Amino acid sequence: MNKTSLSLLLLLLPLTAAAEPFPKGDAAAGKKLHDAKCVACHQRLVGGNGSDIYTRIDRKIQTPKALLQRIAACNAQVNAGWFPEDEEHAAAYLNRQYYKFK
Numbered sequence: 001m002n003k004t005s006l007s008l009l010l011l012l013l014p015l016t017a018a019a020e021p022f023p024k025g026d027a028a029a030g031k032k033l034h035d036a037k038c039v040a041c042h043q044r045l046v047g048g049n050g051s052d053i054y055t056r057i058d059r060k061i062q063t064p065k066a067l068l069q070r071i072a073a074c075n076a077q078v079n080a081g082w083f084p085e086d087e088e089h090a091a092a093y094l095n096r097q098y099y100k101f102k
């Protein structure tokens with residue numbers, strides 16, 4: 001790699017980082033939290049493995065902010081006792097898996 005393309009790459013790195021809506025979220029940790037606390041109730045609602053709640057045609061969540069708010073609301077509903085970091089992990093997981101917000 002020559003000098004110019006290296007400095008171009010370094011210039012672009014922060015941009016790609018900014019495109020990630022949940023930069024502090026750890027999707028792998030989020031999956032564990034989600035599977036432990038969130039799946040059973042959604043399964044009762046939509047059947048299957050519960051993921052249809054995220055992929056149904058008329059799903060409610062259209063923005064990263066709304067996703068975090070919904071996770072916080074569902075968390076409060078179940079008393080999962082998650083910290084804000086946990087909500088961000090779950091958001092990163094659901095976003096990677098289903099919502100794909102940029």
Ligand code: HEC
Nearest residue numbers: 037038041042053054059060061070071074075078080090
């Ligand atoms: C007590 C039952 C219950 C539990 C437990 C639950 N949810 Fe939900 N969740 C719901 C219901 C009901 C809806 C649908 C709300 C609607 O259609 O407006 C929903 C919808 C959602 C949606 C929005 C889906 C869409 O339309 O795009 C997200 C995201 C979500 N839940 C995340 C979570 C997370 C994360 C947890 C674990 C902390 C969780 N839920 C636990 C009942 C629950």
